[in-house]
Amino acid sequence: MFVSSPDQGTALCTPPSPSKPRRRRPVPLRLQGIGVDPSLLVGKVLRRLSRSSKHPTLTLDFSDNTTFQILVDGYDPVHRGLPKELEMDSSLEQLLNTPTKQALVEWTIEDCALITLTDKAFESREREQRWDQNHSGVAFRFSEDRMWHCVWATLTDHDDGTCVFRSYDDVYIDQLHRSPRKRRAHVPDSPIDLR
Template sequence: MAGSRPRPPPLRLDHLGINPADLVGKVLKSVRRSSAHPAISLGFEDGTNVQIRVDGYDPIHPGLPKALEMDSSLSDLFATDGAVDLIVTDCALITLLDKAFARPTNDQWDQNHLGIAFKFGRPAGEPGPTESGWHCVWAMLSDHDATTGECVFRTYDDVYIDHLQRSPRKQKHRARRKSGLSSESPVPPWPK
């Protein structure tokens, strides 16, 4: 049974981002997958906002296409138009082992990489199982042949969780909208 598996062993202390155990006990209220970058934003009831990211990803120089992958049961949990209501009952970095390959040379190798494992519960009084089994998020890098679409190279990378920082520019834009000024509205002249 998936729910009875033991907690994954803890990993190295020098990982990027925050300790996933810091999310335990928080109530997940929103999930948003970025359409432009390999990232998933998680919003919690206490105002904490974090993002699952790929180690080494640079939005200016993205390199080989990267994607965050997850098991189908987590994908189902996260496919609710962004709104969820789940308690994080456990969260850990885990080591995964997958087969990477390069098709033109038929090379294959074992690739160790970090994933993030979550366990969720439902708030008291809500229908459904009180706790889920472990769910996992990981990063896959792949390259496809332009003519056939066949995957010709696949490897994996580490993922981590970090606090989501809002840019001052976006905060300023939101402040203008709240004050009734849209980005298209003329800016009133400064007093002289």
């Protein structure tokens, strides 16, 4: 089982304790059949990593002109619901902490997988409640640094600037298919509407 600390954002592997009775198998996450197999990214050279400023999306552009995104399961840009945000380990966060929210790199993905994370969720409206929340994350490692990096999603609600609800959602990887740009015909002296 992988465990992620919301404060540290790291994934740790904890083996089951031999002295404790075995727990029931956890309910599978709802990601059955969503997105692409993360192993498709293995061997690809990442050129650019960028985070959307409007949506919980991380875009990965590769040297073979393919683009993949890490997305939040069930996110609807029209009906957003509770604010959702992609969180990641501190080294990826620092890499993306630029005014453009993107990083240019030349790194080869050595391994990539969906993992199960367990975090403490809470609600503190009428009375405080805390529970363990299982959710999926995307973990990957580059040949150049051999560290595991992880991306996961949070849902939060604030009341007067104070976080009163924090939970987690599943993430997945999908390929972005861009249509070829069409050339626009130049029409001289055409009016331009600036409204």
